[in-house]
Amino acid sequence: MQSIFGVAMRDIMLLLGIAFIVTVGVVAATAIRNPVLFKIGTRHIWRRPGRTALIVVGLMLGTAIITASLATGDSITHTIRSQVGTSLGGVDEIVSSTEESDFEATGESIQLDYFPEAYFAEVRQAAAGSDLVDGVAPIIVESIAAQNPASRQNEPRVTLLGRTDDAAGFSPLRAVSGEDVRIADLGAGEVFLNQNGAEELKAAAGDRLLLYGPAGTEAVTVRAIVRNRGVGGAEGTSVVMPLAAAQAFTGRPGQINHIVISNRGGDFSGARHSDEVEALLRPTIDRLGVGLETTKQDDLQTADEVGNSFTQFFVIFGVFSISAGILLIFLIFVMLAAERRSEMGISRAIGAERGHLVRMFVFEGMAYDIAAAAIGALLGLGVAYLMLLLLVQAFSSMEIDLRYNVSAQSLIVAYTIGVLMTFLVVTFSAWRVSILNVISAIRNLPDRKGEGKDRGLLLGLGSLALGGLLMLSGLSGEQAAPFHLGVSLLIVGVVPILRRAGLPDRASFSAGGAGLVVWWLLPESVTSAFLPELAMDFSIFVLSGLMVVTGATWVIMYNSDLLLGGIMSTLGRVSWLAPSLKTSIAYPLKNKFRMGVTLAMFTLVVFTLVTGTTTVTAFTNAFDNVETYGGGYDVRATTLRTNPVEDMRQAVKQSPDLDSGDFESVAGLSMALIEARQAGSGNDFAVYALRGLDDEFLTETRYGFAAIADGYGSAREVWEAVKNDPGLAVVDSLAAPHRDSFGLQPTAPEFQLEGFFTEDGRFSPIPVEVRDPRTGRSTTVTVIAVLKDVAPPFMVGLSASQSLLESAFPDQAQPITYLFRVGGDVDPKDAAGDLEAAFFANGMEAQALGEELGDLVETNRVFNYILQGFMGLGLVVGVAALGVVSARAVVERRHEIGVMRAIGFERGTVQLSFLFESSFVAVLGIVCGTALALVVAHNVIADSSKQPSWEAIEFSVPWLNLGIIFLVVYGAAILTAVLPAVQASRVYPAQALRYE
Structure with a gap:
């Protein structure tokens, strides 16, 4: 793979390599100059190898996702390049x-x-x-x-x-x-x-x-x-x-x-x-x-573009998991700082500066970082291999021999990104935890309330100002992402202002959180009443996830007592369950920051997984409609251009191998490769297809349109107009402009129309110049409609009447593609086989459109499964977070455990309390993330259903797939809590009560 996101991989590798060498060099030089701080910082790594392993697992996921994305792109690129080399050999x-x-x-x-x-x-x-x-x-x-x-x-x-x-x-x-x-x-x-x-x-x-x-x-x-x-x-x-x-x-x-x-x-x-x-x-x-x-050069460039597309696809969907991984890194170092708070306070009291504390944490973090990135890169290679096996299944109908391959530069890029990303988060975390009150830290007491409110007020005012600017930018540029981000920053900025005004934290954060949730969950039918049309891209999906999860987490954490009361009023009625249940819920809700970050990680990944899976499933199911795909026809067949069938209808009637009564309609389509441009646009001519549709197709077709030109009221009117006027044409949706672009559609052709948006449903007729690149002969057609997004690939191009091609491009006007509608008692697959046998000498290949559609749908579903698995990797972050929290809880609550045992709690009750604690966080994250995601998915699907292309789309949740994933994740979360729970139950009361 030669580039990603438009930047050459070689340049990325050099830039990251230099940054990596400089970073590691600076840290190493600092360690050499401060050997005592280095020893103090790294001594904890070897003292608790189990904790170290858990931390490394948590830190490695971001690198694994990046490596898997790059390795998949490399494999796709290598596969296509190998096919180019095999098919062309030395031909350039x-x-x-x-x-x-x-x-x-x-x-x-x-x-x-x-x-x-x-x-x-x-x-x-x-x-x-x-x-x-x-x-x-x-x-x-x-x-x-x-x-x-x-x-x-x-x-x-x-x-x-x-x-x-x-x-x-x-x-x-x-x-x-x-x-x-x-x-x-x-x-x-x-x-x-x-x-x-x-x-x-x-x-x-x-x-x-x-x-x-x-x-x-x-x-x-x-x-x-x-x-x-x-x-x-x-x-x-x-x-x-x-x-x-x-x-x-x-x-x-x-x-x-x-x-x-x-x-x-x-x-x-x-x-x-x-x-x-x-x-x-x-x-x-x-x-x-x-x-x-320049065939080989062009094909090799295509190979890199396709590989780049796959890499970008997986990187985009991995953003949420990477974000969750960043939260986990921050959480880990906050917890490490909490564990060593007294030690840090004493160090400050005897003369250590804040910079010394930062260096100790950076030394320790860099050691974790180097190892975690290496392990993450290896894990990413394994994930990429599994993804490639699934892609083989997705491309099974295309007979593509996928080959696993990873370039050295991709490994270097993935590893250095992992190291540098983790290092930045570690450095910020170290700086953040080094800010402490010495006396409070020595006594291991919480910092005094009210500290930092002035700083928070400044941040709030800055957030309001930035939010306002972004809103204005979004409105002026008609872009949804900056506008909605601006609104979110306004809501967030109000929170510290309310706190400074004396409002309780519960009211301040609950109001801000509820505002974020409500704003991002508003359906389009509501926002369109007071907002202009704003263009959206994939960034709006990323922002919605981050903001709605942040808001929901605030609401839950600052109303935790209500949540605890609700749970106890129901499950607490079970006498043997009540003690374990209350302690298991009370502790995480008491530590709002720790609990909030862990919950946010779980919720964020679940939100992504459910939203992506539900919407992709809905669109795939809507596409899976043979009547819409075939436009009223059942079989598609193509013949050789060198040996075509002059009159297919007559040939079917005369063939002794066919029963002409089986075929209710026979339509012919021709295709000329032309150059086209919108008249008056000033654009260069671009290669495109011009299809000739015969009268029977134009009379019988049931293909609908996403947008229709002024002066035409229905799809039937459009087709009749094209039939009667050779100067009219329709175009596929790839060449039409769309207001919303999520970066996941097929690559748009060079030929593009301008001056309207397909989503508006109406536009003024557009003249398009078309010319034969070989002869220079040209003509003009007027586009009066845009086909639906669900139209099949064989309708891509400008489509006009057959008479236009016969007059303007006669050497390419012979139909070689045919559509057949069969009788109700005829199996389209059998009809396709009969047609192939009857016209074998003409090189006919025929396929039932239902079967053709089934192959496309199956490919989409396999991609959906790959997407689920890839995004599901982020749940490993949540599981790792629970493991870190549980391990920390045993040490932190040793004295409390002793008190519980002394007043009568049995070992089993203590174990159950810790297991319930992990269950509570996991279940809350799954339920909250799923609920938020389903609302967002429902809004997306409801908005899409208003578009003519997707009017048949329905909201449906793939509960079985999601249920299996969530059960596996829940089981893993419980397993990570088993060892800490067992350790906690083995604490002797006498020893624990003496523990300080």
Whole structure:
């Protein structure tokens, strides 16, 4: 992976590496200069190895999440790069009849024109004087169908490769037995078959195959099976024959459709010369009127972009877990400081400065930090491997061979981020805990109330000022995140002002907390009544989680006595349960800060998990509607461009293998690869697809729209208008502007409309210029509607009537995609199989749209499971926090435990008290986080249901998945409390009562 969030990974690694070296160097130099402070600070590490292990586990999670994200991106990038290397071999650039040969958004390719073979000599001559190019060769690449009569296996999509031995320098043809083979070895009627083809056709050397091409059928003999690589053909089934034989088979004597070029260097290193090679050959390419694609360079860039997208996806969803990890680090050092408070007070009394205390904690924290980041990086590698196994299942229908790979720079970046992030939190925590009253600390008494209120007042006023500025910024820029953050800061800023005015803490924090919760849980239907339309992105989700959890935690902690009273009035009625229950709840509620931070960690991660899972499940279920996906059709089929069916309706009627009565409607779709731009926008032309829809499709389709232009009242009116006026078109939602962008949608194409938002539902008709990149011929269409977000991939592009393509782009107007609606008693899967058999010679591939949709939905659901597991890692933070709190509680409450035992508490009652304590925090966090998340998810889904694209969406909670996760987490939380509970029950009363 070469970059992340738009920044080069190499630059990130260098910057973080320098920061890491400087930080570690400064800490080491300080330790050398202060050996006594270093020994005092690090002595606790070895005294309590169990506590040390627990702290390291708590500190490592942030590094693990970052490592897993980067490693997953690396693996995806490596997989795609490997496929590029396998499929292209030494080919770096390809010359063909046009600059663009396929539509990247859907992978559809166009029919390439042939050109004279003599062009090859001119291109080779142009490259002859440069040491950047080490190979140029002519080839024919064409799609055909093949059949093995012996095994009765058919393959409708086979890549025919016609080449000469001039191409051997790119990637030698190598038989599966290991020896190199040459085109010159082939006799008349002989071909090489690649490994994929041998598996699909169940063929071996010596077998006879029937090839179905544009000029007819030809019988050939397999001379040898060659490996899947390079010009030998790696993608799918490939047949290799001499160039002259391929020209005769395709009916193109003296012509080719590609010239392949190899740059100096290896399979991957050669791509770095592509820009120079393109500049070298451009005059010749332009003179010949053909196009040159820097194929390998572009594909490798795509590999990095895809890997980067996966990394960003998981990093974004890991923000909450990382935030919880930061809280845990802070909590750990606050508790360590509480444990050593008397020691710190004495140190200050005998002359130690605050800086000395800070250094002692930094030394100890850095030791934990170095170890935790290393362990976290290793754990992240394991998590990434498990995620890759799940991704294999998600991509099972695409036959992608995912390969686990982690680059050294990703490991360095993850480790240094983990170390530096933890170091900053540790340093802040150390500074914070070093602020103490010496006398109170020596006597181990709480600090006097009222201290710091003046400082709090200043912070409150600053928060009000900053909040106001952010609100104004959000309103002026029509951005939701800064506006809502500003409102939140106003609410938070009021709290210290109320306290300074003399209001009790309960009233102050309860009012602030309730304000945050209410503001962030207000449904859109309420806020839209007094707020303008504001654009939202993923940051609003992050802010909502942080703010609503903060508010809920304040409300709970400052009304804890009410909570305790409610619990005791119900469960306290059980006599044997009451003693353990009351003590288990009273202690955590007494320590508001410690309890609040622990509760916030649990609640934050649960909130993220439930919100993400519930909303993704709802959108996936709404998408899972074959009627909406298929637009009223049941089967989609495509044929070869080189051997299309001229009239599909008539062919179905005449086919002896089909019952025409099974098919109620047959619609044809063509596709031209064009360049488009919005008229008058000043934008450059961008490659896009223009689809031609025949009259039957325009009459029968049931596809709906997310936005409709003024002057049209319904989807049916739009389709009728497109049918009757060749100058009208509709467009998919990817090319339409959206007010809200959460960064999780597919990559938007370069071609984009402007001047409206899809969410508004209405817009003025938009003229769009479209032109043929090969001929320069252009025309203008007017966009009058935007398809729903749930439209299928094969509808991506501008869609107009078939008559437009026949008049403006006649060479690309032949339909090769067909939609079939079958009768009610006909199984679409059976119909798809019958169609493939009937039109095998045309290379037809057919699939039931329900099955196609099922594959997409299954992929989404697997991603949802991966997301649940990834976000669920954050619950480890909560479990670790409970472990740290429980371990600390045994030491801190040793005297209290002795009193309890002395007045009659049995060992079992003490154990139960500690177990109840962990249960209380875990259950409260799960319940609170789930309740808040469900309200937010419901608001999101209710708002989405008002959009035409998602009007069928329904609120549903995946209780089973969440229940299993929560039970596992709850069990882990109890397990972490078992050992401290046992230790507490073994405290002898006499020893404990003497304990100071």
